[in-house]
Amino acid sequence: MTESKIEEAKRLAGIKAVADHFDPSFSYVGIGSGTTIIYVVEALKDVLSRTPSHTSSNPTTKPAIQFIPTGYQSRQVIIKAGLTPTLFDNLPEHAVLDVAFDGADEVDEDLNCIKGGGACLFQEKLVAERARKFVCVADYRKAKPRLLTTWPTIPIEVAPIAARIVLSALTALGSKAPLIRSSPLEKSGPLKTDQDFFIIDAPFPTLLTPTDVEAGKGKGDGSDGTWEVVNLSKAIKAITGVLEVGLFCGHDGIEAEQLGKRTAKGGQKPIAVYFGMEDGTVEVRRRKG
Numbered sequence: 001m002t003e004s005k006i007e008e009a010k011r012l013a014g015i016k017a018v019a020d021h022f023d024p025s026f027s028y029v030g031i032g033s034g035t036t037i038i039y040v041v042e043a044l045k046d047v048l049s050r051t052p053s054h055t056s057s058n059p060t061t062k063p064a065i066q067f068i069p070t071g072y073q074s075r076q077v078i079i080k081a082g083l084t085p086t087l088f089d090n091l092p093e094h095a096v097l098d099v100a101f102d103g104a105d106e107v108d109e110d111l112n113c114i115k116g117g118g119a120c121l122f123q124e125k126l127v128a129e130r131a132r133k134f135v136c137v138a139d140y141r142k143a144k145p146r147l148l149t150t151w152p153t154i155p156i157e158v159a160p161i162a163a164r165i166v167l168s169a170l171t172a173l174g175s176k177a178p179l180i181r182s183s184p185l186e187k188s189g190p191l192k193t194d195q196d197f198f199i200i201d202a203p204f205p206t207l208l209t210p211t212d213v214e215a216g217k218g219k220g221d222g223s224d225g226t227w228e229v230v231n232l233s234k235a236i237k238a239i240t241g242v243l244e245v246g247l248f249c250g251h252d253g254i255e256a257e258q259l260g261k262r263t264a265k266g267g268q269k270p271i272a273v274y275f276g277m278e279d280g281t282v283e284v285r286r287r288k289g
């Protein structure tokens, strides 16, 4: 498939995700990072340009929707589209985002995601967890049955001072040759995130889901070399020096409500992932239950 076909797949998925999950009456919308999110923002702009209350100069109309970026690139995309960016830490204390859109590097059948291929994951997780609905958009290359099927590593954001001890701790968890990600200009040293932290890319064997563990495909706690997604995410997050893990996984919405979380749906896992397919269709994986 040519590059332009892949871009077309992303574009069509973005349009459908926005049609299904965006409403011009919303107040706060989260915008993720990467190449696919650009098509989502284009689709949002298109919907808004056709919404009379948004385009009207009548001062009694609703204030402009505030778009919450997940980093520098994301903020530039919002500004370039002529939309209004609002920093995450400027949100009113009890504000909940109506929806957050983002891309993903790989998605499994349970909608667990790997993110951070473009070095953005910490702010993406903050924004996703604060949204009533978290929706991912990707092309068909990202749809896999399990995480780490094709995508080779888990991106992990770490404090530079702790990077070497985090590498050792990851090796102890079973990662083979985790690496600090270099800047594209190799001579510039390690790549720096929006937080001025490093990214470690840690390879692990293909991750299990809870169903796999129940089916006896492995213990999933590292003791037999297998890891279940949430177990591994927790084990990595527990290493001192780790700011955040590029695994978006965990509890589902009902559990989140029981936990009294701020988010109505809860969690880091999307409620739906839109995949632009090779044949020009869009496939949607939705959260079960």
Ligand SMILES: O=C[C@H](O)[C@H](O)[C@H](O)COP(=O)(O)O
Binding pocket: 032, 033, 034, 035, 036, 037, 102, 103, 104, 105, 115, 116, 117, 118, 119, 120, 121, 124
């Ligand atoms: O670090 C980057 C983010 O997690 C992106 O959302 C992810 O890498 C997907 O990016 P893209 O849409 O460019 O494939």
